[in-house]
Amino acid sequence: MQIEKEEMNQFNVHLASHYGMCFGVRDALAATRKAYDENDVTVLGQLVHNPLVSKELTENGIREGDLDDSLMDVSGTVIITAHGVSGTDRSRWESPHRKVIDTTCPLVNKAHAALSSLIDLGFFPVVIGKKGHAEVNGLTGDYPQAIVIEREEDISDVPHEGKVGVVSQTTQPIERVNELVEKIRSLRSACEVRFIDTVCSPTKNRQRAVKDLAEICDLIVVVGGSNSNNTSELVSAVEQLGVRAIQIERPEDLMLDWFLGAKNVGVTAGTSTLNQTVLGVSDRLREMSKELMLKDRNLNGKEEILC
Ligand code: SF4
Known part of the structure; x- marks a missing residue:
């Protein structure tokens, strides 16, 4: 006897290995x-x-x-x-x-110390990060000469000679930071460019975990405030990995229709998101998966038993 099932609209929920509040x-x-x-x-x-x-x-x-x-x-x-x-x-x-x-945060203090040590050694201060962000303003606030590099075009402000010291906002994606540092080195080949990696380990862990999720998921829910920089960074990271990202703030924001046809749904969250909110989202997703399966069963009628 062979039991043939209609393909159920149920999906698996995968929580990132590192997520949420740091x-x-x-x-x-x-x-x-x-x-x-x-x-x-x-x-x-x-x-x-x-x-x-x-x-x-x-x-x-x-x-x-x-x-x-x-x-x-x-x-x-x-x-x-x-x-x-x-x-x-x-x-x-x-x-x-x-x-x-x-x-x-002690890791922000570490970034301050790194920048100040570079300046003490005679390096021109450069911070890779988001212009106007509170952390970046704090890093550059004592150094009016400091330059903030948010994108490649900003490198045009970096001096053409001398010593250039680079640190990064703690929540920047490390790959992008490394790319920008290499770009500075190639566009300012006459300069001595020294880079101190100040991207914090919780940020790196979350970015690595989202890559692992993207390998097995066809959709990733990113939980976090719409004005949270690292939440937006996670959304961009997911999209750059070729996976659909949905950003929400709370479980109530989830819509059943978004998950039609999904087989593996990932969940991650920015460093400002409460863990209880992330767990609430995972629980709601599991309920939705069951709701979709029941909906399918009702539509398809009884499972057909073929002898
Ligand atoms: S994201 Fe990193 S640097 Fe910022 S508060 Fe969290 S641990 Fe500290």
């Missing part, structure tokens, strides 16, 4: 949560590029300020985010009348 963001969030009982707390910028976390902070009375705010308007406790700040901004905010909680 230790730097997690520690910054934990330090901020400890300040929920204090009055008058202001985060200098966006603590985490994640709307769910922003909502939680607002509900607990934490204000969002700006590094450039007038110091006169901000009292009480101020929180420096995991993205870090320049030395100039840090000293501007330090005051005996204000408590400063510094949640700068």
Whole structure:
């Protein structure tokens, strides 16, 4: 007896081996949560590029300020985010009348130290990263001569001779950083170019894990805020690997129709995404897979048994 089944519209769900909130963001969030009982707390910028976390902070009375705010308007406790700040901004905010909680990630501090060591050795400062991003502003804030390279065209601003010292924003894709460094070396062959790799290991692990997922999945869901840089980087990485990417912020954003015909669906998340949100998305996807299978069964009627 042979049982012939109609092809079911069920899919497998694969969670990336590394995903979601990194230790730097997690520690910054934990330090901020400890300040929920204090009055008058202001985060200098966006603590985490994640709307769910922003909502939680607002509900607990934490204000969002700006590094450039007038110091006169901000009292009480101020929180420096995991993205870090320049030395100039840090000293501007330090005051005996204000408590400063510094949640700068140690790996961002490492990038600051790398850039400053290059400058001390006489290298011209170059940062590969996103122009205007909080971390990049923090890295370059003490060095008005510094150049930010976001794309190849920006290399035209790099000096034609002398020593050029390059670091990177911690969340940049390492392959792109390496390509840009090689491009600087070839376009500025008269310069001594020294590169210190400051892309952080959680970012590298997540980028490697997304490649592994892309090998087995026909669709990858990237969970993270629409204004999160590393979430957008993951979306681009998936698309460059030739796999369809869907970016969502929460399980409720998932639509059943997106998964029609999918066999293997991957899930990953940016470093600002709460792990409970990612697990909620995986659970919802598993439910959807079952819903699609049941829908197929209802459409196709009973399985046909051929003798
Ligand atoms: S992404 Fe990397 S550098 Fe940024 S907070 Fe997380 S661990 Fe730190």
